[in-house]
Structures are given as structure tokens and as C-alpha cells.
Amino acid sequence: MKRKFSIGAPLFLTPGDDLRNYVEDWLDEPKDVRRAAADDIDGAVVDAGVMTxxxxxxxxxxxxxxxxxxxxxxxxxxxxxxxxxRISLNTYGGTVADGFEIVDMVREWNARRDVKISMIGAGAVYSMGVPIMQAAARRYSYPNAEYLIHPVSAILYGTREQIEDGLTSVKNSEAAIVNLIAARSGMSAKEVSEMMRRDSYLTAEKALDLGLIDEIINLDDDGGEEDAAQADRRAQEMRALEIYLTEAM
Known part of the structure; x- marks a missing residue:
């Protein structure tokens, strides 16, 4: 039986304790995800050239x-x-290292392949979900999606020197997240850093205002053609994305 811990609280281990006893249950997910992905692709709906x-x-x-x-x-x-x-992403976050592997993978994909990966914010796009969204060629959102930017959390234990080294790693992770979000959103690094000092919950409309997403999907859309202003904005965003991906590589 795994024991719970309070996120953000110090964790003191007693003799004989194993840190693994404190790992949250949500980390124990099904492991056959490759098969699940293959099934998703096989059964995916392709509409107007978009695979969801x-x-x-x-x-x-x-x-x-x-x-x-x-x-x-x-x-x-x-x-x-x-x-x-187009990947509909609903996540409560997770580990920074895994998140950045996904970020780099998606950015590399979009820089080198004709078929681009875009993402739709769905439900909760929390924590590392926000940086992952920034790697998408185009960042969509459902109207009721919620976004969360917050400080990096960590459990540090060991000698004083090891804890200090761990804090350095946390600071480096936060700096990398700030730079990634600032580069894509247009916000300054200072503005993003201020948001990361607390739990900043954002509606889809606020995320759009801040440049964290490109478009909120209109669920009442009748499928008509986009107007000239929308087409022009989309063209400008794609040019900006090309510059962003070129600099990233």
C-alpha cells in the first residue's frame, strides 16, 4: 500500500523507509501504450485532411x-x-524530463516532416501540459479547457550537498520552461516567471489573450470558409512558427 505525501511539503525518511513507498498511485499507469497508440491511429477519424x-x-x-x-x-x-x-491533450502534468522529451520530439517532427502535429487543449492542460502545447504546429483549445502554470515541484532528500544540487536542477527546469513558453507565446520571460510563482489557472480565453494558444475551436461552427482576417492571421502564425522551428533546430 503506497503512502501519500503532501505536494510541496518536506519529506523526511525514517531508517528503513524507501522513497518508492511514497510515490503517488497515479504513476502506476497501464504500460501497453504503444499498442494503444497504434489502435488510436488505426481507428482515427480523418476529416478534411486532419487525423484526430x-x-x-x-x-x-x-x-x-x-x-x-x-x-x-x-x-x-x-x-x-x-x-x-491533431492531438487532443488532457493532462494533469507529470515529470519535467518526460515532458521535455515530448517537446523536443514534437518540435523535431514539425521541423522535418510534411504532416505537422498540432494539439487541442481539452479538459485540463496543467503543469507540463502547457510547455508540451507550445511545441505544436498549431495550438487549438476547446472552449471549456483550463490551463495551469505553476512552480516546479520536487521531493529532495540526501545530504545537504545533494539537496543543493537538486535545487539547482529545479531552477534549471523552471528556467527552461519559462524560456519555452516566452519564446512561443510572445510574453516576456519576466511575465512568465511571475505566473510561475503561484498556481495560475487560466480559461481558454485568457490563454488565447496571453498567446499560449492560437485558436479556440468554435463548436457551433457550420463548417463555412474562414474569412479573410482569419486566413491572414493563420498565415502570419504559420510564418512565425517556421521562424521558431528554424531557430529551435
């Missing part, structure tokens, strides 16, 4: 494996079948 996949998971090694499986399916199941892979 729906992902609801914590940011762990399992989510990394899901994206690996999508990448491995590119030649056999994606290329030639659609023009865009």
Missing part, C-alpha cells in the same frame, strides 16, 4: 512511449493519409 487522436494521460514515460509509437507509425499509417495530426 485523443490523449488523456499524465506526463510520464508512458506518454513518451505514446508519442514514440506515433512517430514509428508515420511512414506506414500517417504519411499520405492526412495533412495534419
Amino acid at each position: 487522436l485523443r490523449l488523456n494521460a499524465y506526463v510520464t514515460a508512458n506518454m513518451v512511449q505514446y508519442f514514440h509509437a506515433i512517430e514509428n507509425s508515420y511512414n506506414s499509417k500517417i504519411a499520405g493519409r492526412c495533412n495534419e495530426v
Whole structure:
């Protein structure tokens, strides 16, 4: 039986204790995620050249494996079948390292492949979910999605020197997140840092105002053509994305 701990509170281990006894239950997810990804692609709806996949998971090694499986399916199941892979992302966050592997993987994909990966914020896009969204070619959102930017959390134990080294790692992670969000959103690093000092919950409308997403999906849309202003804004955003991806590589 795993014991719970309070996020943000110090964790003191007694002799004989094992840190693994304190790991949250939500980390114990099903491991056959590659098969799940393959099934998702096989059964995905492709409408107007867009393949939609729906992902609801914590940011762990399992989510990394899901994206690996999508990448491995590119030649056999994606290329030639659609023009865009649109991933509906619902996540409460997870580990920074796994999140950044996904960020780098998606950015590399979009820089090198004709079929781009876009994302839709769905439900909760918390914590590392926000940086992951910034890697998408286009960042959509459902109207009722909620976004959360907050400080990096960590459990540190060991010698004083080890704890100090761990704090350095936490600061480096926060700086990397700030730089990523600032580069894509247009906010200054100072503005993003201020948001990360607390739990900043954002509506889809606020996320759009801050540049964290590009568009809120209109669920009442009748499927008509976009007007000239929308088309012009989309073209400008795609040019900005090309510059962003070129600099990233």
C-alpha cells in the first residue's frame, strides 16, 4: 500500500523507509501504450485532411512511449493519409524530463516532416501540459479547457550537498520552461516567471489573450470558409512558427 505525501511539503525518511513507498498511485499507469497508440491511429477519424487522436494521460514515460509509437507509425499509417495530426491533450502534468522529451520530439517532427502535429487543449492542460502545447504546429483549445502554470515541484532528500544540487536542477527546469513558453507565446520571460510563482489557472480565453494558444475551436461552427482576417492571421502564425522551428533546430 503506497503512502501519500503532501505536494510541496518536506519529506523526511525514517531508517528503513524507501522513497518508492511514497510515490503517488497515479504513476502506476497501464504500460501497453504503444499498442494503444497504434489502435488510436488505426481507428482515427480523418476529416478534411486532419487525423484526430485523443490523449488523456499524465506526463510520464508512458506518454513518451505514446508519442514514440506515433512517430514509428508515420511512414506506414500517417504519411499520405492526412495533412495534419491533431492531438487532443488532457493532462494533469507529470515529470519535467518526460515532458521535455515530448517537446523536443514534437518540435523535431514539425521541423522535418510534411504532416505537422498540432494539439487541442481539452479538459485540463496543467503543469507540463502547457510547455508540451507550445511545441505544436498549431495550438487549438476547446472552449471549456483550463490551463495551469505553476512552480516546479520536487521531493529532495540526501545530504545537504545533494539537496543543493537538486535545487539547482529545479531552477534549471523552471528556467527552461519559462524560456519555452516566452519564446512561443510572445510574453516576456519576466511575465512568465511571475505566473510561475503561484498556481495560475487560466480559461481558454485568457490563454488565447496571453498567446499560449492560437485558436479556440468554435463548436457551433457550420463548417463555412474562414474569412479573410482569419486566413491572414493563420498565415502570419504559420510564418512565425517556421521562424521558431528554424531557430529551435
